[in-house]
Each structure stands twice: as C-alpha cells, then as structure tokens.
Amino acid sequence: xxxxxxxxxxxxxxxxxxxxxxxxxxxxxxxxxxxxxxxxxxxxxxxxxxxxxxxxxxxxxxxxxxxxxxxxxxxxxxxxxxxxxxxxxxxxxxxxxxxxxxxxxxxxxxxxxxxxxxxxxxxxxxxxxxxxxxxxxxxxxxxxxxxxxxxxxxxxxxxxxxxxxxxxxxxxxxxxxxxxx
Amino acid sequence: xxxxxxxxxxxxxxxxxxxxxxxxxxxxxxxxxxxxxxxxxxxxxxxxxxxxxxxxxxxxxxxxxxxxxxxxxxxxxxxxxxxxxxxxxxxxxxxxxxxxxxxxxxxxxxxxxxxxxxxxxxxxxxxxxxxxxxxxxxxxxxxxxxxxxxxxxxxxxxxxxxxxxxxxxxxxxxxxxxxxxxxxxxxxxxxxxxxxxxxxxxxxxxxxxxxxxxxxxxxxxxxxxxxxxxxxxxxxxxxxxxxxxxxxxxxxxxxxxxxxxxxxxxxxxxxxxxxxxxxxxxxxxxxxxxxxxxxxxxxxxxxxxxxxxxxxxxxxxxxxxxxxxxxxxxxxxxxxxxxxxxxxxxxxxxxxxxxxxxxxxxxxxxxxxxxxxxxxxxxxxxxxxxxxxxxxxxxxxxxxxxxxxxxxxxxxxxxxxxxxxxxxxxxxxxxxxxxxxxxxxxxxxxxxxxxxxxxxxxxxxxxxxxxxxxxxxxxxxxxxxxxxxxxxxxxxxxxxxxxxxxxxxxxxxxxxxxxxxxxxxxxxxxxxxxxxxxxxxxxxxxxxxxxxxx
Numbered sequence: 001x002x003x004x005x006x007x008x009x010x011x012x013x014x015x016x017x018x019x020x021x022x023x024x025x026x027x028x029x030x031x032x033x034x035x036x037x038x039x040x041x042x043x044x045x046x047x048x049x050x051x052x053x054x055x056x057x058x059x060x061x062x063x064x065x066x067x068x069x070x071x072x073x074x075x076x077x078x079x080x081x082x083x084x085x086x087x088x089x090x091x092x093x094x095x096x097x098x099x100x101x102x103x104x105x106x107x108x109x110x111x112x113x114x115x116x117x118x119x120x121x122x123x124x125x126x127x128x129x130x131x132x133x134x135x136x137x138x139x140x141x142x143x144x145x146x147x148x149x150x151x152x153x154x155x156x157x158x159x160x161x162x163x164x165x166x167x168x169x170x171x172x173x174x175x176x177x178x179x180x181x
Numbered sequence: 182x183x184x185x186x187x188x189x190x191x192x193x194x195x196x197x198x199x200x201x202x203x204x205x206x207x208x209x210x211x212x213x214x215x216x217x218x219x220x221x222x223x224x225x226x227x228x229x230x231x232x233x234x235x236x237x238x239x240x241x242x243x244x245x246x247x248x249x250x251x252x253x254x255x256x257x258x259x260x261x262x263x264x265x266x267x268x269x270x271x272x273x274x275x276x277x278x279x280x281x282x283x284x285x286x287x288x289x290x291x292x293x294x295x296x297x298x299x300x301x302x303x304x305x306x307x308x309x310x311x312x313x314x315x316x317x318x319x320x321x322x323x324x325x326x327x328x329x330x331x332x333x334x335x336x337x338x339x340x341x342x343x344x345x346x347x348x349x350x351x352x353x354x355x356x357x358x359x360x361x362x363x364x365x366x367x368x369x370x371x372x373x374x375x376x377x378x379x380x381x382x383x384x385x386x387x388x389x390x391x392x393x394x395x396x397x398x399x400x401x402x403x404x405x406x407x408x409x410x411x412x413x414x415x416x417x418x419x420x421x422x423x424x425x426x427x428x429x430x431x432x433x434x435x436x437x438x439x440x441x442x443x444x445x446x447x448x449x450x451x452x453x454x455x456x457x458x459x460x461x462x463x464x465x466x467x468x469x470x471x472x473x474x475x476x477x478x479x480x481x482x483x484x485x486x487x488x489x490x491x492x493x494x495x496x497x498x499x500x501x502x503x504x505x506x507x508x509x510x511x512x513x514x515x516x517x518x519x520x521x522x523x524x525x526x527x528x529x530x531x532x533x534x535x536x537x538x539x540x541x542x543x544x545x546x547x548x549x550x551x552x553x554x555x556x557x558x559x560x561x562x563x564x565x566x567x568x569x570x571x572x573x574x575x576x577x578x579x580x581x582x583x584x585x586x587x588x589x590x591x592x593x594x595x596x597x598x599x600x601x602x603x604x605x606x607x608x609x610x611x612x613x614x615x616x617x618x619x620x621x622x623x624x625x626x627x628x629x630x631x632x633x634x635x636x637x638x639x640x641x642x643x644x645x646x647x648x649x650x651x652x653x654x655x656x657x658x659x660x661x662x663x664x665x666x667x668x669x670x671x672x673x674x675x676x677x678x679x680x681x682x683x684x685x686x687x688x689x690x691x692x693x694x695x696x697x698x699x700x701x702x703x704x705x706x707x708x709x710x711x712x713x714x715x716x717x718x719x720x721x722x723x724x725x726x727x728x729x730x731x
Contacts, residue, residue, distance in 0.1 A: 095401045104293050
C-alpha cells in the first residue's frame with residue numbers, strides 16, 4: 001500500500017487545549033472511572049474458588065462425549081466423518097462389524113487426543129448420528145499426556161456424567177429424517 | 182474412416198475401431214454415465230443410465246435425422262454419420278429419473294458403506310440426480326449375506342447392473358452368481374451350497390459400481406478417501422499384473438487391478454489380491470547385523486542371543502560389508518527373481534567391481550502347480566516370481582549365467598570366499614537347510630531377505646530388505662514386457678531396499694533412483710534397449726526392439 005493511496009484517510013492529532021495541557025482534569029476523569037468500577041457489580045470470578053457460570057452449555061465447546069442410544073450402546077457407527085472433518089487429526093477410530101443384529105458397524109476403539117484437539121466443534125457438525133458432542137466441561141487436567149488421550153469408555157463416561165444437565169442436542173438417528181439407524 | 186458427431190464435436194474413428202457410444206464420447210472428453218456397461222463384459226443395456234439422443238447425418242445432404250426415443254449409448258455403435266447428443270435437457274431428465282428410480286429403495290447408509298467416496302451412485306447422483314427425494318420410504322440399512330469367503334453382498338444396495346453375474350459367466354466361466362426373483366424383488370444370489378469361490382472372485386467387488394459387493398478382507402478397515410493410490414506390479418506370479426496399491430500412512434489396506442490391455446486387462450487373481458499381509462508381518466526382519474566375535478565379545482552392541490551377531494547402524498554395516506567383501510576376494514552372487522531389473526544390475530556391477538571373475542547365479546524360481554487359464558484368456562502362471570526374465574537377462578550380460586544348483590558345487594571347488602544371496606520371497610520355505618549350509622561353506626555369507634529362513638540363520642552379514650510395495654523399479658514378465666513402478670510405502674525402520682544399499686556400496690551420491698539406473702541398463706544391455714525411452718503406465722514390450730535389431 002502506498003502512502004498516497006486514495007483509500008487512506010490521513011488524520012491530524014487534535015491540538016491540546018488549556019485543560020489538556022494542565023493534565024489535572026484528565027487525571028480526575030480517569031480516577032472517576034476507576035472509582036466507579038470499584039463499586040459496580042463484579043464480572044470476574046475468583047477461579048478456582050468460584051466456578052464460572054456458563055451462559056449456554058448447549059453451544060459451549062468443551063470436552064467431548066460419545067452419546068449412547070436408547071439401549072445404552074455407543075451411538076457411533078464408525079463412519080469416520082468426524083475424523084475426516086477434524087482439522088487437528090486428533091480422532092482415531094478403528095471400526096469393525098457390530099455385535100448387534102440391527103447395526104452394521106461400530107467403533108471397536110475410539111480415541112480423541114484432548115491435548116491435540118483445538119475444540120472447533122467440526123466433529124460434532126460432521127456426525128450423521130449425533131454421536132459425538134462437545135460438553136461444557138472446560139477444566140480438563142491430567143498428569144500425563146497418555147491420560148489425556150480419551151478412549152471410548154472415558155468418552156462414554158463423560159456422557160453419563162453430563163447427560164442430565166445437558167440433553168442431547170438433537171434426536172438424531174432412528175427418529176430423525178436425515179439420519180439412519 | 183468413420184465420422185461421428187458427439188455434442189457438436191466431430192471425431193474420426195479408425196477403420197478397425199468398433200466403439201460404442203460411451204467409448205466414442207470418451208474420445209472427445211465427454212463422460213456418459215453408466216452402471217451396467219463394462220469394457221470387459223458383454224453389453225446388456227439394462228441400467229438405462231447411458232441414454233442419449235441419437236441420429237444419423239446424411240453424408241450427401243448433410244441433413245440430420247434424430248430418433249424420437251433415447252437410446253442406450255453402450256448398445257449403440259458409433260458408425261459413419263452417427264450423431265449423438267449427451268447434454269440436452271431430454272437426456273438430463275432421463276438421467277435424473279434413472280437416478281431417482283435407483284435411489285427409491287437404496288439405503289441411505291453412505292456413512293457406513295465402504296464404497297462411499299468411490300461410488301458411482303453417489304457421484305452420478307451429485308452430477309445428474311435431483312435435489313429432493315420424493316419417495317416416502319424411510320432410510321434403512323441393508324440386509325447382508327456372504328457370497329463366499331472373499332465377498333459379502335449387501336442386498337439392498339444393489340442396483341442390478343448384473344456386472345458380477347456376467348463376470349462369473351464370461352470371464353471365469355464358473356457361473357456362481359445369478360439373479361433370483363423378478364421385477365422389484367430381483368436380488369443377486371448364489372445357489373445354496375455353491376458359494377462364490379473361484380480364483381478371480383475378488384474382481385466382482387471392483388466391478389460393482391455401488392457398495393453392494395464388499396470385499397470381506399477390506400470391509401470396514403479404512404475409508405477410501407484416507408488412502409493414497411500408487412501404481413504397482415503384482416509379484417505373485419510371472420504374469421506381473423498391473424495393480425494399484427492403496428495405502429495410508431505406510432500401511433497397505435488393499436490391492437486392486439489396474440487396467441493394462443497388454444497384461445491383465447481389468448482383472449487380477451485372488452492370490453495376488455490378498456497375499457500381501459506378509460508386508461506387515463511382525464516377523465519381518467529389521468536391523469542389519471554383522472557377525473563379529475570382537476563386537477559381541479566386549480558386549481558393546483550384542484543383541485544378547487549369544488549368536489555373536491551385533492545389531493548395528495546401517496551406515497556402519499554397509500561400510501563393513503564393503504570392507505569385508507573387498508578383503509575376502511572371490512565372490513559369487515545369487516540374484517533373486519524378486520529383485521528389480523535395476524537392483525540386479527547394480528548388484529552385478531558391484532560384484533564385478535569387487536571381483537572381475539565373480540560368479541553370477543539366478544536364484545530359484547518357485548513353480549507351484551500349472552498355469553491356470555480362464556475362459557477369456559486371463560492366466561495365473563505357475564511360476565511364482567515376478568522378474569525371472571529380467572534378472573536372467575541382466576545376469577547373462579555379466580558372464581556365464583548359472584542356476585543355484587550349478588553354483589553350489591563351485592563354492593568349495595573354486596574356493597569362493599564371499600557368497601551374496603538375495604531373497605525377498607514371500608514363501609517362507611524358499612530355501613532348505615541343506616542348501617543354506619552349502620552356501621555357508623564360503624567364508625562370508627551376505628544375505629538380504631525379508632523373513633527368517635535357514636539361510637538367514639547361517640548368514641554372517643545380514644541386511645533386511647524390502648517387499649514389492651516398498652521398492653521402486655522395473656519387472657519383466659513372462660512375455661518380456663517391462664513395467665516400471667514407484668514405491669508405495671516406506672520399508673519398516675531397520676530395513677532398506679536392496680537398490681539403496683547397492684547405490685551406497687557403489688559410492689554413488691544422493692538417493693537411489695531407479696529411473697537413472699534403468700537408463701543405464703537400457704544403454705548398456707541390448708535386451709533392455711526399449712526401456713530407454715519413458716516407460717509408460719502399461720510398460721514396454723522388450724521383444725519388439727529385439728526383433729528390429731536382429
């Protein structure tokens with residue numbers, strides 16, 4: 001971009017008046033703001049003593065969970081669409097023939113590297129059966145890297161932990177128009 | 182000379198060309214969608230996907246008269262004056278209706294269907310289908326049943342193109358598959374007690390334009406869009422079928438035939454298709470070693486099995502091998518028919534460099550049973566190695582070509598100090614203990630192989646080598662056709678391709694490149710002269726040049 005580009009609007013710094021040159025009125029103005037905030041309602045919380053309140057857990061993008069169907073089985077059909085959509089390549093699935101007569105394929109293993117994940121929520125969007133969802137659990141800690149690679153059981157346990165507070169986003173699967181059993 | 186017009190483009194066909202509408206349209210870059218037509222099978226014109234407008238142009242008046250109805254392009258010969266229109270509204274409507282009809286009772290289970298991503302029904306639907314689904318049948322999953330050991334049928338995904346049925350009738354001549362029931366209840370099936378079992382059964386999976394026939398071996402193991410496809414040559418027998426190796430992150434998932442009119446046409450046998458698991462066998466040899474009492478004596482790098490063999494770095498091993506071979510003197514080399522032409526040439530060059538009188542022998546070419554020919558000419562050869570012709574021709578140039586049996590008595594009689602044996606056979610029993618011990622009579626036994634064998638046990642210098650998927654280079658099949666292929670995956674850590682080892686032994690700089698070596702081979706060995714030019718996807722016939730030169 002050139003300095004004489006017609007799209008650039010050059011502005012001059014306004015000249016200081018007497019009040020500006022004295023500084024004191026401006027200091028008083030600043031202190032007023034500070035004092036007002038001292039007595040207004042606090043918007044920060046003292047984490048970890050106080051847990052922050054999540055305004056809408058349904059759109060929060062925290063730890064993943066693997067949903068269960070009505071019979072308590074993992075809902076995932078091992079279609080690999082989440083792994084395909086994942087920009088961080090943190091989802092690793094091994095699909096195999098399902099042990100149930102009404103389902104064809106299921107994940108023998110399903111792991112998400114929570115450290116590698118960037119919590120973009122694309123897996124949730126890609127899932128044709130609403131099996132993978134992001135919960136509002138945000139305080140994720142662990143002592144080792146291995147611990148932070150969540151396997152199928154761990155992801156299902158996140159579901160059990162959060163399902164009461166956060167219902168499934170949609171009734172995907174058998175009842176929905178676009179999905180399939 | 183026949184003049185044909187396709188979508189206002191004029192093409193001229195040769196006098197001996199018998200093309201149908203689909204093939205003629207391809208010449209001008211127009212793709213006519215089709216399910217049931219396949220160049221290797223008879224025409225049934227049953228899917229109605231290739232319907233086009235057709236007419237004739239009067240050569241004298243130039244007047245075009247079109248047929249009132251659409252005709253299937255697969256069944257319409259492109260003859261002089263044929264006019265075809267594939268992009269009109271009428272044709273687009275016909276295609277959309279065919280797609281809709283197929284999708285009425287096709288389960289929408291693409292996410293769990295193995296074909297998704299390379300499915301004609303999917304592709305054509307996006308290109309030619311309607312936006313909305315008017316049928317009120319709810320999505321459902323497909324019934325499935327096994328057709329045989331290699332193939333699983335997903336009954337409801339079938340679009341009844343009958344390619345698989347025709348394949349079993351026309352190409353294998355075994356007639357296992359058939360269409361049962363009628364109308365909307367039509368299904369592919371086998372007669373009870375007579376499953377699909379022939380040596381070419383895997384081809385029906387490639388033929389299937391949708392996900393109805395699934396490969397039991399590949400089923401659910403990988404989504405197709407994760408895999409990269411590399412050209413290859415099947416090393417299962419001396420036919421040397423052109424193949425595609427589908428791989429993801431250095432792991433092979435399946436092997437499919439690649440169309441090559443001169444070798445395998447569109448097919449390959451199940452032996453070649455499924456016999457690649459040894460590539461990823463846990464028993465693959467890794468880590469080179471040199472027997473050295475001094476090294477294991479001080480415990481510096483002993484592998485602890487008391488054999489006196491220490492695992493070493495590749496760079497050290499190659500330097501050591503070179504040192505030892507050059508000090509030892511008289512040398513004999515056994516070229517495996519699993520080596521590529523380039524590798525055989527480099528090894529012979531190296532042997533000649535070390536010992537100008539080095540003996541060159543060609544390793545055993547295993548023969549199992551007899552050649553098996555199917556009704557349309559596809560042949561599975563009894564000779565179970567890919568490149569006997571190639572290494573023989575290379576060996577012949579470097580002096581008297583011996584067989585392994587001729588070499589054995591010479592080892593003690595001529596006082597051979599070094600024997601260099603190359604393996605690479607998928608058959609675990611390619612060498613027996615007696616032969617191995619005879620070879621070990623030499624002071625040094627250098628072995629390059631992929632799996633443990635009696636020979637590997639008695640070797641003094643051990644260098645794990647690579648399988649066909651890991652090698653680049655050229656193979657010469659039974660009919661002297663040379664095919665060059667790139668590598669598909671990297672060899673496991675601790676193994677190296679034979680070519681790269683010889684490249685380093687010969688002190689060449691940079692990485693091993695088979696193309697450079699093939700150019701050398703072509704310029705130095707008359708038999709390979711035709712390979713001097715760029716070797717295309719279909720390979721070159723080396724005999725053409727031989728006849729011209731004679």
